Amino acid sequence: MKMAGLRDKVVLTTGASSGIGAAIAREAAARGAISVLVGRNAAKLAEVEHSIRRNGGRSKAYVCNLTNSDEIERLRTRVAAEAGVPDVLVNNAGGGRWAYLEECSYAEIDEMISAPLRAALYVTRAFLPEMLLRGSGMIGNVTFIGAFLPWPGATGCTAARWGMRGLHEAMRADLRGTNLTATLVAASAVETEYWAKNQTKRPTTPAWLPVLKAEAVACASLNALTNRQSILVLPKGMLLLRALHFLVPGMVDRLMQRSTAMSRNRLAESHQRPG
Template sequence: MKIENKIVVVTGASSGIGAAMAKAMSQSGAAQVVLLARNEDGLRKVAKEIEANGGKAHVYPVDLSDSAAVENMSQHIFNEVGVPDILINNAGSGRWKFLQNTGPEEISQMMALPYFTAAWITQLFLPEMIRRNTGHIVNISSVASRLAWPGATAYIAACRAMRGFSDALRADLYGTRIGVTHYESGPVDSPYWQNNPGSRERVPGIARLLVPVLTEAQVARGVVKGVSRNKHFIVVPMMLRVVYVLHRVFPWLVQWLMTRTGYRSAS
């Protein structure tokens, strides 16, 4: 889908990857960018940067884990901005922990962000996309959509849910002009690590050795390319694609390496 003159909604847009994608969409010609997250100050800062570069941004502070708040927010967007052409589901958080160290509330929260939120907001905007027979949905995830390692059980489960959501939604929309892109990457240099202490140390050694760390700008460029080219999947960096090929050919070997070089302590 062409990004020029489109309305783009980005969740989790107050900082990090979400903010970078919002700015990249504006720089790629989006007519209006709608920014969603809880942190109003962060959203306003991103909006100011977009507008300083000639773009137009709208700020909607909202708790994306609250389905009623999400529904109310969607009506404001319809009434005040219009029907989104592109939806980027990026909201998500959660520390990497062993299951026995993760409480029920934290497990629920990690599934709510990203999966429940992505499903709720997509369900709200999708009918108008279907009516117009045009649109594009991007679901942001990570290598955890396909690979597993010790000490990140709930996080990995939530990423698998996002992969399943992307595949199932694409099947639902077969025969329409609505695209679905699932984005997977290796580690990204972003505030995620500071917001989730202890997670960086749990990146398996083999991944640290083979897969380079991406910048937020690299992620944003990949998403722009994926939308513009109507890609079903985006996997970055290139080395991660190599790992995936190895996983298809030698699944036992890759899983052994991820487990063997992963974090060992369950305390």
């Protein structure tokens, strides 16, 4: 299908204060869209908004706790009145620590599940009725390649990202017969603030896993959305690993275990050291 343009469309991106979300917001504005930024960090959202406007783009920023239903309803009302009902909704908000389950507190587990999964459910629930009434729209759910593969060392994050994949598949089923579409974006490691906060966990990711630029992921994501592509896996070479996991799951499981085994050994050693 020929790509539909984004000029004058309303593109709402959650988690837009940094990383992939900020890159998607900037790219959407560069393509002529009205870029609606949503996130929790007011200062960082303002920076992204100003950078878009400096480059001649149109942008509106909204601070919102996406796991609070009252704030979500206020967001829905304000966005509809000030920018319009989104034509494109990108669920990108996420958080949590890259860690084994036993390393996480209960509060951290709640955070890992709430953003992205609860946030995506809430935001989609808020805007979907009006998108259906209008009869058009695109919904993007951003996850990572761990939504398709066994990923040792990131239990909570991986479980939540599998949940995002489940949301995508359910949304696709729900939207059949409408003019709305859903796209799942599953990328490998991306150069973002998330990894800056989890530097000690870098060894738990396989050495062969490519690290992508947020800008490249943003460009590919918007292309996939406007082309109504169901699933985008980045880089494309990861499609082979995904296929192998379907055909010979045991082999891929062993590959992932070997690639990340040293992190588990280091964790065990740290627990054995005298405090």
